[in-house]
Amino acid sequence: MSEPQPPPPGPPEEADVAEPSIEADPEAQTSLAARWDLYQRTGGVITPLLTAIFAFFVGGLVVLVTTGKNPLSTYRAIFDGTGLNWFFPWVTGQEREFAAEDLQQTLLVTTTLILVGIAVAFAFRCGLFNIGGQGQYIAGMIAALQVGVWLPDLAHVPHMILAAGAGALAGAVWAGIAGILKATVGAHEVISTIMLNWIALWIGSYLVGFNGPLQDPNQVFVPVTSEVSQGAKLNVWWGDPKLQGLHIGFFVAIAALVVFWIVLNRTTLGYQVRAVGFNPEAARYGGISVGRNYFLAMAISGAFAGLAGSVDILGWLFRVDLTSVQLSSQIAFIGIAVALLGRNTPLGIFFSALLFGALLNGTSTRNLDPTVFQPELASNLTLIIQGLVVLFVGADLLILYLWRARAKLRRKLRSEPVAQR
């Protein structure tokens, strides 16, 4: 599904989308979690797939209309930059080496996106919309950096774990603020997390910026911090460590997907979180503390975003500079699209993170051939595709309607009509 190829012309799903025939629907499905449940029942690999294809199709149209360039060759150029052609057995020799390097870059981004995607997805399952990935990511970056810079004499493994843990904790605390506000005074988490994003952005800019307390004293003319000590750096297992090879953080992200699944589906906490997500009132009557779960879900989800920040710092950035603080918004917002497109399931998150990671890396200035398509345009194209994905994944009503119609039809066939409401 990660092949960014536009679909053949004449897409049937476009016609579906334009059809607003929904009058006969007896119930409103408003809660996010209830909708997720629906996805489960529709066996919904199809919705995200159609959505992605449709979004890429529209993206291709945009390319065609605005620049007159062939969308196929544009997508082809983007695809070549992702390194995904490494998986093709017929790619050999030097081309394969380049592909391997590109793929390492793609997977580096994928690692981050998986973690921020989980951050959004976990909160989603509790009925919360965590847009605060950016702030939590910045908090994680800075905390991990500090622990990485301090304690230069610590052994390798404990230092790594300590630094990554500090990042996760910082993310949890930052998100926890929004969780507490939601639980106690009912402040809407969307607004509070966005405000926390901006606050983190400015605090981060202050800390690493000129004359900031964390700025590297040896480089007063660059807004950058000192480098984390050698012991805290994550091991590189694929590629050249000097050329940003793929670090073990990738496995941390995979492990996080497993943890995400286990916590959600096999623990009391996960049960309560999901119960609150499905229906907070019912959960309250069932004796579950809604406020406590709001706080915990936010904090846990923030821990994942903070972990994303620390993995980036310890894995390949090694220092925080002003640009990485400011670029964090892009990463965190793609996390939302990752979670939505991945239907908040571990496997779905993995594949959509790969898709967006490839898209991000393929449209980067370094990888996209500017003679084919301008990288600055392409990165905005990514945003448009992302927006369309979120828009259409949210509009599951069509699927809902089809599903209901099918179920109704089956019931009618099986027996005489059940009493109408």
Add this chain to the structure above:
Amino acid sequence: MTTQAEVVLASGRIKFRIARAAGIAAIALGVLAFWVALPPRTVRSEAVPVVLGLLGIALGLFSWRKGETRLGWTAAMIALLGMLGGVLAAHAAVENLKVVITWSAVIAATLRFATPLIFASIGGLFSERSGVVNIGLEGMMLMGAFFGVLGGDKTDSWVLGILIGMASGAALALVHAFFSIHLRSDQIVSGTAINFLALGITGYLYIDTYGQEGTGDLPAVPDVNLDWLSRIPPEGLGSFLEKSIGHLNLMVWLAFLTVVLAWVVIFRTTIGLRIRSVGEHPRAADTVGISVYATRYAAVVVSGALAALGGVYLSLGFVHSFTENMTAGRGFIALAALIFGKWRPFGALGAAMLFGFASAIAPRLQNVESWATYGTLFQALPYLLTLIAVAGVIGRSIPPAAIGRPYIKQ
């Protein structure tokens, strides 16, 4: 002859009135406690703000005890903040204070920063009063900011720039309306998608049309020069008025007009009644023959046009250029202002002014030499204030009953 019940009622009313007066006096005292320590007064003794503040807190608590729970509590908080601010200011060097507080300049800047928030929050008011959450205000503002520039540039007329900007915001709002009303998507998810789309569309077209050169010369929305203000009798007052409100942009005044118009429309016309009824109880509105869908569509589209107006002001009226993501979260602050203002036009106006004040004061704080190292930290001030505001320090606000809930026709 008055019955006993009436006497009790009357005395209760008097008690209520006293409580209210005490609360208002407490707020005034809190503001005064801060004000005396600032230029032009700059009282240097801490005692004055402390005494004023304590008096204010006492009055606020009195008002609270006498039944004005929310007002009293708010007043006590304001008095406390005023006292703390006053003590802090009394400690700061006078020169520093003078750099930060030049009242006429602060007022002018507050109005400039508040204007986009006012437009967007009034836009949000229409949408949310009709029962549709509009997280997409940010994106609609951004559309207005870009297409205002594009339209103004291509047609060489700021009027057309404004109109084209508004139309673009309305078009994006129409998408939001279709997805949240007809397709019954989750309105917050749909709004987030709107923000992404706006970011992508404006960024893409900006680079496609203007590239690295930037927007260049643009037709500007003119300022309204009220020179006659300086001739108002007491000499100081005249020049103060002229400096603070004498040279504001046309759209600043338009924003105030919008607030008044919004109040009239929402609370004094049939249309407003329909919008509110659809937002409070769509089923009942439907029963009496109001088209819920049509009303909501109209409200959301109006909200998009108004939010875009705020964006146009940012680009054509304020900065005179466009940069990617130039709204920088203002749409969300406007949303917070709306909530803080309890979904009322003048409440939203007050909240927007408060956030405008924070934005106006932030860059001025950086001008103080000894604080310059904290420079960027002050930029967080408006956002921090918003966070505190939504956290409900000053009472909870109750949203329209049917907000965020799609309506299904029967």
